[in-house]
Amino acid sequence: MQGRKHIVVVDDEPGIRETIEEYLELHDFQVTAVGGGEELREVIDGQDVDLVLLDIRMPGEDGLSLARYLRESTKVGIIMLTAAGEVVDRIVGLEMGADDYLAKPVDLRELLARIKAVLRRAGHDGDPVAEDSSGPTRVVRFGEFTLNLDSHKLFEASGAEVPLTSMEFDLLKAFADHPNRVLTRDQLLNLAHNRDWEPFDRSIDIRIARIRRKIESDPAKPQVIKTVRGAGYIFSTAKA
Template sequence: MAANPHIMVVDDEAPAREMVGDYLKMHGFTVTLCDGGASLRRELKAASPDLIVLDLNMPEEDGLSIVRDLKRQNGAPVIMLTATASPIDRVVGLEIGADDYVAKPCELRELVARIRSVLRRSVQAEAAPGQKNRRVRFGTKWLDLDAHHLRDDEDTIHPLTASEFSLLKAFAENPQRVLTRERLLDLASARDDEPFDRAIDVRITRIRRKIEPDPGQPRIIQTVRGAGYLFSPEGRER
């Protein structure tokens, strides 16, 4: 992680945008402020941030569509800001690739804690010296532990969010073991002060779409009813 991680803050409301930006600067972050999706895209052409804080409720462009676009073209983690308490917004955002969310008006100390948590997850599995091409087979893909992404058999890269990578790494290190949701939160360093209780399930669903031959009948990451999840490298039922 950089000494002064670069955070892009996207919010169409100038007072809120500047308040968040000033607070992050006070805590050692380098900050770029954007007033919407168009401004964000211009800034992304000039620099690659370590993380993006994105307001979902902007008049010119829906925040969820921006998240979708970012995850197709940019690997930076995204924390959503949402003025509604709707679980639907949170679930949809997580499903399309966001790494976390904070409700608006947000407690700035919580936002900083969540930013640091996501940044830790994004760099937690750096390769040890001398180790190259560490790969683990996950269904239709290979997990590249050094590059933090999935590759298929044609060597095409399939990007992962920081939280998806952390979960896959946890499974890779614990094959054929039943892992509870609580244990996965710990292993993936995904625990927050007020965790969203469906976050693990949503992320597992998202991962299955990427790795399972038939996501509707998962065999690689299996649900163990009443217990948690199990990674079966061979796809054999437990």
């Protein structure tokens, strides 16, 4: 069993920070609670962090710019806290690379479930995905890329790793497991085991657009993940 997972709670409201900190510590997490971006950067620079719980609406540097910083410089899980009904904030947060979002006021039990899900998908839940030494590594090749299903990593032809969030990997794996087949948004929700993605606000579309920016030579004219109008998406393994 590995050590306790380290979660950083970023919120400018002390009462919220303390409540979440106490609850997560009761569930055996190491928690650091901070009030803004400067403190967050100090923690990230000096400690190993597994997940950041990030409020969007904060004075000074807001959660969206902090999410961009985290995604560009780290591989930590990111869960955004948004005001109830703020769909625009959710969409922008997802585009910045957040793994999940939760509306305020936060239900602590749901928050715990979301945290465990993000850590599990990222392989940081204390039981990381092991390489299968009994057989060949499972990989899927498409275009100039190789998706390693065992290590949850995507590589360019040069061998350079392409950063993926845990949810982006889940979607790519769902496509790779069902090549050349039209998948509806509802099927993708089931295949990626993320029923809480709320397909009505098209969060899957946002994530697919983000993946396309990483794997398509021209994201406006995708050749790997193609849109099937009125039906869904298809993962093409054909040579371009």
